[in-house]
Amino acid sequence: MDLQDIGAAIRIAFIYFTIVYLTGLGGLFSERSGIVNIGLEGLMVVGTVSGAAGVALFAGPASDGLELGPGGVVLGLLIGALCGALFASVHAVATINFRVDHIVSGVVINLVAVGLARFLSYVFFEQATQSDPGGPHLSRFDIPLLSDIPGGLGVAFQNLSPVVIFAALLVFPVTYVLYRTRWGLRLRSAGENPEATRSLGVAVAPLRWQGVLLSGALAGLAGGFLSVEVVGNWREGQTLGLGFISLAALILSNWDPRRLMVVAFLFGFALAIPLRLDDAPVISALPDQFINMIPYVVTIVAIAGFVGRVRPPAAAGRAYEGAGGG
Amino acid sequence: MPKWLRTLVVPLAVLALVTAACGDDAPPPGGDGDGDTPECNADLNVGIAYDIGGIGDKSFNDAANAGLQAAIDEGLVCEENAASLEPDATGSNRDENVLALADDGNDLVIGVGFAFSPGINENAGDYPDTQFAIIDGYATCGTACGLTNDGLTNVTDLTFKEHEGSFLVGAAAATKAAEDGCDTVGFLGGQTGPLIEKFQAGFEAGVAHVDDGIEVLVEYIGDDVTAFNDAVRGEALSTGMYDDGACIIYHAAGASGAGLFNAAVAADALAIGVDSDQYLLVSAEQQPHIMTSMLKRVDTAVHDAIEQTGDGSLEAGGQVFGMAEGGVDYSKSNTELMTDDITTLLDDLKQQIIDGDITVPEAP
Numbered sequence: 001m002d003l004q005d006i007g008a009a010i011r012i013a014f015i016y017f018t019i020v021y022l023t024g025l026g027g028l029f030s031e032r033s034g035i036v037n038i039g040l041e042g043l044m045v046v047g048t049v050s051g052a053a054g055v056a057l058f059a060g061p062a063s064d065g066l067e068l069g070p071g072g073v074v075l076g077l078l079i080g081a082l083c084g085a086l087f088a089s090v091h092a093v094a095t096i097n098f099r100v101d102h103i104v105s106g107v108v109i110n111l112v113a114v115g116l117a118r119f120l121s122y123v124f125f126e127q128a129t130q131s132d133p134g135g136p137h138l139s140r141f142d143i144p145l146l147s148d149i150p151g152g153l154g155v156a157f158q159n160l161s162p163v164v165i166f167a168a169l170l171v172f173p174v175t176y177v178l179y180r181t182r183w184g185l186r187l188r189s190a191g192e193n194p195e196a197t198r199s200l201g202v203a204v205a206p207l208r209w210q211g212v213l214l215s216g217a218l219a220g221l222a223g224g225f226l227s228v229e230v231v232g233n234w235r236e237g238q239t240l241g242l243g244f245i246s247l248a249a250l251i252l253s254n255w256d257p258r259r260l261m262v263v264a265f266l267f268g269f270a271l272a273i274p275l276r277l278d279d280a281p282v283i284s285a286l287p288d289q290f291i292n293m294i295p296y297v298v299t300i301v302a303i304a305g306f307v308g309r310v311r312p313p314a315a316a317g318r319a320y321e322g323a324g325g326g
Numbered sequence: 327m328p329k330w331l332r333t334l335v336v337p338l339a340v341l342a343l344v345t346a347a348c349g350d351d352a353p354p355p356g357g358d359g360d361g362d363t364p365e366c367n368a369d370l371n372v373g374i375a376y377d378i379g380g381i382g383d384k385s386f387n388d389a390a391n392a393g394l395q396a397a398i399d400e401g402l403v404c405e406e407n408a409a410s411l412e413p414d415a416t417g418s419n420r421d422e423n424v425l426a427l428a429d430d431g432n433d434l435v436i437g438v439g440f441a442f443s444p445g446i447n448e449n450a451g452d453y454p455d456t457q458f459a460i461i462d463g464y465a466t467c468g469t470a471c472g473l474t475n476d477g478l479t480n481v482t483d484l485t486f487k488e489h490e491g492s493f494l495v496g497a498a499a500a501t502k503a504a505e506d507g508c509d510t511v512g513f514l515g516g517q518t519g520p521l522i523e524k525f526q527a528g529f530e531a532g533v534a535h536v537d538d539g540i541e542v543l544v545e546y547i548g549d550d551v552t553a554f555n556d557a558v559r560g561e562a563l564s565t566g567m568y569d570d571g572a573c574i575i576y577h578a579a580g581a582s583g584a585g586l587f588n589a590a591v592a593a594d595a596l597a598i599g600v601d602s603d604q605y606l607l608v609s610a611e612q613q614p615h616i617m618t619s620m621l622k623r624v625d626t627a628v629h630d631a632i633e634q635t636g637d638g639s640l641e642a643g644g645q646v647f648g649m650a651e652g653g654v655d656y657s658k659s660n661t662e663l664m665t666d667d668i669t670t671l672l673d674d675l676k677q678q679i680i681d682g683d684i685t686v687p688e689a690p
Contacts, residue, residue: 004569012562114415127382128412133584134609140592159592231557232588232609235581236379236415240552275562288549 004152009269009276011156015230016242016268018167019044019222023246024253024260025174026218030088032178032255033211034191034204035095036102036317039088039109041243043219044226046087049117051080051224052131052234053124059136073138077163077224083120084220085213087113092212096205099319110243118236129236137229138162161229163221174257187211191313194320204320219243248299255313270294366404370434370636372397373409373427374628375420377439380412385580385601386624387412390438390461393628402632421445428453434635436628440464440521443483447473450481457640459484459631461624462521466643483644484627488521489528490679491620491654492576493686494672495598496532498618498656499574501668502596504537508574512543512567514560514586516579517553520689522546525578525600525620527690535675535684543567544690547582560585568593574617576600590615596663603657617663621655623647650680 023040030037037043055076058068068075087109094105118128125131138161146157178184189197190207197204226242227234249267253260274291277283283291374394376387391410398405409430411423420442427435428449433456437446440462447465450458458465463483468476499511513529515522530542545563547553560582564575568589575590576598577583583599590597591612599605599619608616627647634640647653656672658664678684 005566008562008565008569012558015558118415125382127384128380129378129383129415130581132609133607134587134612226558230561231584233584235555235557235584237552237555238557238581240556272562275559276566 002152004155005276005280007149007153007155009272010153011158011160012272012275013265013268014156014160014164016271017265018161018164019226019230019242020246020249020267021167021170021261021264022222022225023219023243024250024264025170025257026084026215026222027247027250028174028215028253028255028257028260029187029211029218030215031211031250031316032191032313033187033208034194034313034315034318034320035092035208035212036106037088037091037212037215038103038106038244038247039091039113040215040219040246041239041241042106042110042113043084043088043216044223044239044243045113045117046120047080047084047220047223048227048238049120049124049131049223049234050083051077051220052135052227053120054079054224055135055137055228056124056131070138073136073228077221077228080224080228081217081221084218084223085216087116087220088212088216089209091216092209095319096208096212099321102317114236121234121236125234131227131234133233135228135232137232161225163225163229167225168261171257171261178257188313190320191315194315194318198320208320219246222246245295248295251312252299254311266298267295270298366398366401366407367636368404368407370403370632371407371409371430371432372403372632372635373411373430373432373435375423375427375435375437375442376410376412377420377437377441378413378415378417381410384607386461387438389602389622389624390436390628393625394632396625396629397632402629402636417441421449424458425449428456428458431456433457434459434632434640436631437461437463438624438628443467443471444473446481447475447478450478451475454480456480457482457635459640461627462486479642482631482640482642484631485644485646486622486627486653487524487646487648487686488578488620488622488654489524489531489686489688490649491622491656492525492528492578493532493535493679493684494656494675495576495618495620496529496534497536497675498532498664498668498672499529499576499596499598500533500536500540501671502617502663503540503573506573508571509539510541510543510571510573512545512564512572512575514564514567514575514577514579514583515544515546516548516582517551518546518549522578523690524688525576527687529576530690531686532675536671543570543572547579554580554582556582557585557588561589564589564597565593568595574598576620578620587612587615599657603659605657605659613660614662617660619657619659621657623653623655626652648679649676 027037027040055073058075059072091105091109094100095102140159143157147154186202187207190204194204249263253263274288379387381391397403413420435458437460442460443463443465446458457480459482461484464471465481466483513526533540547559564586574596577586578600586597596617598617601622604619605616
C-alpha cells in the first residue's frame with residue numbers, strides 16, 4: 001500500500017459518494033416533509049434505465065441530427081431525474097392522497113421498479129436487461145491544484161465526472177433552501193407537525209408532494225449517474241443495494257444535508273477499502289466480508305448508541321388526515 | 327366523471343396496460359419466419375429455459391438462442407416446435423419454467439446456466455420421456471455436489487474447457503506484453519469458486535508457456551453472484567492492477583467486465599474479453615483497447631444437443647466441449663493487435679492442445 005492506493009481509494013469513494021449523497025438528499029427532502037421513502041432503491045433503478053435511454057436519445061449514435069454533444073448527455077441525465085420524479089409520484093399519490101402506509105408503498109416502489117425497468121428497457125433498447133455498452137458520457141476532468149498534489153494523492157482528484165462536483169456543491173443550495181428560506185421552513189414543519197403547519201394556513205399536501213418528487217428526481221439522477229457516467233450502459237440489477245445504503249446514510253446523518261455529506265463520503269470510503277487498501281495494516285488481517293459490513297455496522301451502532309441524537313422528523317411516516325383538504 | 331364510469335376506467339386501464347405489455351412480445355432475433363424452411367424435423371420438440379438476462383443479453387443467452395436458430399435454419403427442428411421461456415429479474419422462477427416446458431411434452435429441455443442444475447436434478451425423474459441438458463451444468467454430479475439424486479438417465483451436463491481457451495488468450499497476452507517490454511499482466515475474476523478458477527488457471531498457464539518471467543496479478547470481485555454485475559468494483563480493481571504495472575488484463579467477470587474496459591481506456595492499456603467476441607460489442611472509443619476475447623461456444627453446445635436428440639445419440643451424463651470439439655476459441659477481430667505473428671502462434675498452440683501435446687491445468 002502506498003499513497004497512490006490511498007488516492008485511488010479516495011477517487012472510488014467520490015464515485016460512491018455521488019450516488020449515496022444524491023440519493024440520500026432525495027430521501028432527506030421526502031422525509032423532512034413527512035413522507036418516509038424506503039423506495040429510494042427503486043427510484044434509482046428507474047433512473048438507471050431512463051437516464052441511459054435519455055443519453056442514447058440525445059447523445060447516442062441515433063441522435064446524429066441533434067449534435068448536442070455534452071449538452072445531450074446532460075439532457076439525458078435530466079430525463080433520468082424526470083422519470084425518477086414521475087415514478088415517485090406513485091409513492092406520493094399512495095401516501096399523501098390515499099394515506100397508504102409509507103413502508104408498504106415504499107416496498108411496492110422497490111418491487112415494481114424491477115419490472116418497470118425491464119419494460120422500459122424493452123421500449124427504449126429492445127433488449128430486456130441492458131443497453132449497449134460504452135455509451136457517451138461527459139468529459140472527465142482534473143480538479144485544478146488538488147489534482148497536482150504530489151506523491152500519488154492527486155490521483156483522487158483526477159479524471160472525475162462533473163456530476164461528482166455537482167453533487168458535492170449541492171450541499172450549499174440545499175442547506176440554504178432548507179434552513180434559510182420560507183419554503184424550507186414550511187417543508188420541515190410539514191414533517192415535524194403538520195397540524196400546526198395547517199393551523200398557520202400552510203397547505204401540507206403540496207409541500208409533501210414537492211418533497212417526494214424531489215426525492216424521485218435526485219434518486220433518478222443518481223441512477224443516471226451510475227449507468228451513464230460510471231458504467232457506460234444500463235444493466236439490470238446494477239444498483240446493487242446502493243439505495244438502501246443511502247437510506248442508512250440518511251439516518252446516520254440525522255437528516256442533515258451537511259452531515260449527510262460526511263457520512264456519504266465515509267460510506268463511499270468504506271466501500272473502497274477492500275478494492276484498494278486491502279493490504280493496509282490491520283485491514284489486511286480482516287476478512288473482506290467484515291470490511292463490506294462496515295457501513296451497516298456503523299449505522300446500527302450509531303442508531304443503537306445514539307438514540308435520541310438520531311431523531312427522525314416527528315411526523316415522518318404518519319398520514320396527515322387533513323391532507324385531502326390541503 | 328360519473329361514479330360508474332370511474333369504477334370502470336381503472337380496471338380497463340390496467341387491462342390495457344397488461345395486454346400492451348404482454349402482447350408486444352417481439353419475435354426472437356434471427357427467426358424472421360420468412361417461410362423458406364420447407365423441410366424440418368417435425369417429430370422433435372425443443373424447449374429452452376433462459377437464465378437471468380434473457381434474449382438480448384449479448385452474451386450467454388443470446389449465444390444459446392443463436393444455437394437454436396442455427397438448428398432451425400438447418401431443419402433439425404421446426405420453428406413452431408421450438409419454445410423458450412425467460413425468467414424474472416432474480417431468476418426465482420427458473421425451475422417453474424423448466425417444468426412448464428417439460429409438461430408441454432418437449433423432447434429436449436435446455437437450461438441455459440449452471441443455476442438450473444439443482445432443479446433439474448430434482449425433477450428430471452418425473453419426466454422419463456424428456457431429455458434435459460444444462461449449459462455449465464453439474465446436475466449429474468448428484469449427491470457428491472450436494473444435490474438430491476444420483477444416476478439420472480435423462481440429464482446431460484454440457485460443460486466447456488474454459489481453461490483451454492483461456493490458455494490461448496494468456497499466450498496472446500504474454501506475447502504482446504513481451505513485445506511491449508512489460509512484465510506484468512492481470513486477471514479479473516467475478517465470483518470466487520472453481521468455475522472462474524478454470525479461467526484463471528488456463529490464463530496463467532498460457533502466460534507462463536510463452537514467458538515464465540511475466541507476473542500475473544489476480545483479483546476477484548466478490549464471493550456472491552452480484553460479483554458478475556458490479557462494474558464499479560470491476561473498474562476499481564482493474565485500475566489497481568494497471569497502477570501496479572499490468573499492461574493487459576483478462577476478465578471472466580460477466581457484466582463487471584464493462585468496468586475493466588472503462589479502466590483500460592482511462593489507463594490507455596489493453597483488456598481481453600470473455601464468452602463472446604466483446605470487441606464487436608463495445609464502443610468505438612473502447613475497441614482499440616480490446617485485444618481479443620476468449621470465446622465460449624454456447625451456440626455449438628445448444629446446436630449439438632438438438633442435433634443429437636434428433637438422431638437419438640444424446641447420452642446422459644457429461645458432455646465436455648473443449649478446443650477439439652470447437653467449444654472454446656479466441657477472436658481475431660482486432661486485426662491491429664492480433665498480428666499474423668500472434669495468430670500463427672495461437673493457432674499452433676491450439677493444434678497442440680487438440681493433439682494432446684499440451685495439457686492445460688484446471689485449477690490454479
